[in-house]
Amino acid sequence: MAAKTYSAQHFVECDQCEENPAQYFCKNCPGQLCKECKTEHKNRKITKNHEITELNTKNEAFFGPLFCTDHKTKQIQCFCVHCKIPLCTECIIESHNGHAIQKLTKAYKEIQDDLQKKKEKIEEDLLPKYAMLLKTENLKQSDFSKQAQEIEKEIKAHTRQLVRIVKQVGKNATEDFQAKLHKGLQRIVDSEVEIQRKIEKLKQTKDLLSAKIETKPTVSSFEPVNERLLDEFEKLPVLPKYHFSKFQPGKIESMIEKNFGKLPILKIDTAKPNEGDSDIDSQEEEVEEEESDSEVPYNLRLVQESRRF
Template sequence: MASASAFAQHYVECDNCEKNSAQFVCKTCSGHLCEECKIDHENRKLTKNHEITAFKTDKEELLGLLHCSEHNTKKLECFCGPCKKPVCTDCIVSSHNGHKIKTLLTAYEEIRDSLKRTIEVIECTFLPKYCELLRSEDQKDLELRNQANKIEKEIKTYTQNVVGRVMEISKHAIEKLRMEEENGRQELQKSKTELSERMNILQQTRDMLSATLEAKPDISYFKPVDVSFLTEINALPIQTYYQLDKFKPGDIGQMIKDNFGIFAKLRSSRTLCDRSERRSSERWDSQASSNSLMKKIFASPNRKGRFDDRYN
């Protein structure tokens, strides 16, 4: 595995030639130097007394390379608490006089410790709890689907019962129809029987009279024939017509809809987190504001002494 120094050299280029990877750093002018430029730096009259060390990625050491964005020749040495920003000595005199000041390293360590505590809260409190909540949501999702499946079966069973009841009503309606039909046919049969009896009488009378007419006249021929019944027969029976009322369907669809039952409706309820969870949230809120200060410490637009975000 590559060392931290090799890792830094691979990604940070020499500030002088801007071609080779940096292997050294000048603490005096905060410049990154490759091997060749280091030798040249040491041989120049203006820079031969500069303090040059091997380039490392120790964050505490890198703090000493940061320069003020307002006073480019000044290094960031302190941190202003009220303004929540790193400052140089000129900044303190010009605009931060009287403010609560701490060393940049102290501020860095405080923010580092705050970040560690935040990570601990996330890993030990929030993530386990959210994993538990996610498992709970999966279980509730399964229970909800099971509830829906159970209700669906109940609806289908109830529907079959309703259909069965409707079929019973239909069967009863058909039986009633046939009974009414049978009553009408019985009345028609009585009428047909009465008409048939009268027709038989008429036919018998006709045959008797025809026989008398065709026979040889004798003394019986002159005997009067009783046809008084023809007066009664001449009064034709009153005709009775039978007709079944047409079937008029009721609005059973709307009636079933209104009386089918109460449809299932989704209801929800919420539960509050317990006190320990609320305390964790409060600790998180108190630390969240300080976490953003880390970027402010290293947010310097000056190329000289920059701190690569890759090493945050």
């Protein structure tokens, strides 16, 4: 029989053909069967009297047999609400007497519902939000680079008007500006990487939850889900805005070494998400370089260095 392909699907596999999704459960074997193998199972002489039931999480038969981890020969019968674990009759007598208990099907449904809610939270809320954040950062990087290019053109145009010594000042100033630009772009890249990391982690968490939801229950299926599983994703990161102050040309007739111009300052506006461009809730951060050991003014220092060439 040709193998069937079920691409991009998650299902409980038939234990007999190991190809098709299981739809039935044999209570005698036990084993999970697809529609074709169920027919074959009933037609065999040795298994024709086996009791086969539909594979359904609402059906009690779906939970058998599961054996107690403490009492290996005892099947689990119920779920302890207080301790959050499945129990056999021995467990109830020995250490859970008086505790509130639930039917396995009800406990399992509550766990599955919780997993489904977290999965939907990722799909419908967190992933779209993080995708939008990433898109915003991509656009921001382009705009920031364009602004930097325009400012760099102004710096170069101003530099061309000066003598050789002023050109050297312009060269050093451009390198200084590029360092600021690199620092700003690196902050954006770091932000994108962190957002992408959280997106990947959300997808992995979603896949794990999907696997738990769609896999045949075992004793481990009753382990409580970490209530803080999605805490690190609930609060979206505060993403700053990046821009430069305008390049301010100096007066050429003045002392060249003191009037090359005020270089742009890399400014990072930090605002809470979804609050727009409100100046009230935003904070502006100016990224400046560490002061040199020398007390010589920056522009004059560049002029002195250029005289060596």
